[in-house]
Amino acid sequence: MIRIAVKDLSFSYRPGEEVLKGITLEFDGRSTAIVGQNGSGKTTFAKLLKGLLKPTRGEISILGRPANQMTAAALAPYIGLVFQNPNDQIFKSTVLDEVMFGPLNIGEDLERAKEKARQALEMVGLGDRAAENPQDLGLSEKKRVCIASIVAMEPEILILDEPTIAQDHAGVAIVRRVIGELKERGKLVMAILHDMDFVAENFERVIVFHRGTVLADGDPREIFSRRELLERTGLEAPHITRLGWSLGRRETYLTEAEFIQAMRMERGKGR
Amino acid sequence: MKKVIVEHLKYRYPQAETLALDDLSFEVDEGEMIGIIGRNGAGKSTLCQALVGLVPHFYRGAYGGRVTVAGLEVLKSSVGRLSAKVGIVFQNPFTQVTGAKWTVYEEVAFGLENMGVPRKEMIERVDFALHLLGLEDVKDRNPFELSGGQAQRMAIAGVIALKPEIIVLDEPTSQLDPQGTEEVFRAIHRLSEEGMTVILAEHKMEKIARYCNRVLLLDEGKLIQFDTPAAVFSREDLMRFGVAPPVYTRVCRELDARREGSSHFPVTLEEACEVLKGR
Numbered sequence: 001m002i003r004i005a006v007k008d009l010s011f012s013y014r015p016g017e018e019v020l021k022g023i024t025l026e027f028d029g030r031s032t033a034i035v036g037q038n039g040s041g042k043t044t045f046a047k048l049l050k051g052l053l054k055p056t057r058g059e060i061s062i063l064g065r066p067a068n069q070m071t072a073a074a075l076a077p078y079i080g081l082v083f084q085n086p087n088d089q090i091f092k093s094t095v096l097d098e099v100m101f102g103p104l105n106i107g108e109d110l111e112r113a114k115e116k117a118r119q120a121l122e123m124v125g126l127g128d129r130a131a132e133n134p135q136d137l138g139l140s141e142k143k144r145v146c147i148a149s150i151v152a153m154e155p156e157i158l159i160l161d162e163p164t165i166a167q168d169h170a171g172v173a174i175v176r177r178v179i180g181e182l183k184e185r186g187k188l189v190m191a192i193l194h195d196m197d198f199v200a201e202n203f204e205r206v207i208v209f210h211r212g213t214v215l216a217d218g219d220p221r222e223i224f225s226r227r228e229l230l231e232r233t234g235l236e237a238p239h240i241t242r243l244g245w246s247l248g249r250r251e252t253y254l255t256e257a258e259f260i261q262a263m264r265m266e267r268g269k270g271r
Numbered sequence: 272m273k274k275v276i277v278e279h280l281k282y283r284y285p286q287a288e289t290l291a292l293d294d295l296s297f298e299v300d301e302g303e304m305i306g307i308i309g310r311n312g313a314g315k316s317t318l319c320q321a322l323v324g325l326v327p328h329f330y331r332g333a334y335g336g337r338v339t340v341a342g343l344e345v346l347k348s349s350v351g352r353l354s355a356k357v358g359i360v361f362q363n364p365f366t367q368v369t370g371a372k373w374t375v376y377e378e379v380a381f382g383l384e385n386m387g388v389p390r391k392e393m394i395e396r397v398d399f400a401l402h403l404l405g406l407e408d409v410k411d412r413n414p415f416e417l418s419g420g421q422a423q424r425m426a427i428a429g430v431i432a433l434k435p436e437i438i439v440l441d442e443p444t445s446q447l448d449p450q451g452t453e454e455v456f457r458a459i460h461r462l463s464e465e466g467m468t469v470i471l472a473e474h475k476m477e478k479i480a481r482y483c484n485r486v487l488l489l490d491e492g493k494l495i496q497f498d499t500p501a502a503v504f505s506r507e508d509l510m511r512f513g514v515a516p517p518v519y520t521r522v523c524r525e526l527d528a529r530r531e532g533s534s535h536f537p538v539t540l541e542e543a544c545e546v547l548k549g550r
């Protein structure tokens with residue numbers, strides 16, 4: 001089922017400087033990573049889908065609704081966006097209030113909003129921080145508060161702008177689990193990411209943005225096999241992929257497990 | 272020459288019950304590039320702030336021991352005086368932006384203006400910093416119109432322009448794309464080769480392994496180990512401190528591929544390649 005349809009989408013912040021140039025894309029249920037250099041238009045694209053910006057040209061349909069003609073508020077029950085910079089998103093004085101704000105504003109009653117907020121906070125590993133002021137948290141925790149705020153609204157579509165920013169090993173594991181759980185619930189999870197190891201391990205589809213256009217679109221193995229494309233767009237293949245190439249392998253390894261297995265099998269053969 | 276001397280540093284934030292930094296002692300030589308690693312909350316940012324004097328001068332709190340940077344004892348020197356010798360780049364670039372300047376160019380010049388650097392030299396230094404961080408194209412933009420990655424490079428440029436003897440960076444590439452990250456690491460590595468002492472907190476272990484000559488592992492405010500990347504990343508119990516070694520080290524450990532004549536595992540792509548090639 002097509003959940004988002006984007007047709008000939010263009011946008012400019014200043015007249016004559018197009019940030020997005022005639023983008024046409026469809027999104028089904030596959031978890032999708034949007035990658036590309038800083039300034040390639042990824043965040044702008046996310047804001048357009050969410051209705052925070054209006055296209056200068058083109059159409060966006062969200063779950064069959066004409067998003068161009070709807071306000072961000074009207075779209076809120078269907079699509080949620082976790083901002084890149086948590087400080088742009090957080091404004092309440094307790095973590096719980098912050099996460100309840102979304103559910104309350106799409107019509108949940110107080111009890112239900114509180115319950116959803118608590119569940120979402122548990123999910124991002126912050127269940128015991130509900131009473132704290134979000135401004136007292138570290139950047140990595142703030143980022144997870146922002147993720148919880150959107151998860152609590154239970155939209156069909158979630159866009160996470162750089163969800164792994166500032167996360168340590170444990171934090172990245174939590175984000176990975178959250179994405180997995182959302183996928184299991186049948187949500188469309190989209191994320192803007194610079195961490196290609198994370199992309200390779202967690203997403204079913206990768207879209208490469210470059211100077212306001214879509215340069216490539218495919219599954220991770222397909223995209224990360226295209227060395228020339230990656231170089232041209234200033235992207236890096238995952239570390240494990242690069243190790244495979246450096247050893248002269250033809251295959252594109254996406255995970256450590258794949259690589260280790262291949263190495264072991266080969267050693268077995270050699271004996 | 273020792274650029275940083277930390278002796279039995281203990282620090283507790285106001286109203287906190289536990290020590291954020293617990294009896295740290297270490298020394299850093301001129302031109303070294305040091306990576307501070309550890310889980311979030313281990314004390315990395317606090318240590319960064321202690322090296323530039325924001326701990327304790329700005330945050331207050333309980334302080335013990337002695338920190339000497341570029342010959343100045345931190346406790347007895349004002350943040351202003353220290354700032355001429357040691358610069359810091361904050362984790363969130365937007366907290367570093369002054370808000371007093373209309374262009375990236377002026378923003379990068381802000382520190383120099385405050386230090387009373389002559390105009391001609393100021394222009395040279397700003398141009399140098401903008402070039403080093405690849406910001407020439409956005410130099411006339413408003414600082415608040417920048418993307419996260421551009422803002423992060425601007426924050427670094429503003430500190431580089433001051434030509435500090437020591438530069439402390441708290442997760443300087445968190446918002447950067449892979450190419451931008453690599454460029455920033457190369458730029459600061461070049462500065463360290465030219466004699467600037469670099470100390471950075473970072474989660475990208477592959478970059479730490481590639482560019483830092485020593486790694487300082489912190490946990491619960493304590494110094495667990497301060498050694499070469501190979502030694503620290505080869506620790507079997509590293510995950511206990513919330514840190515995963517570089518991908519290269521992980522797969523080589525799994526395949527029991529050690530560096531020749533050493534008990535350590537490879538930590539970089541090149542090293543891993545060399546060890547695995549013969550297999």
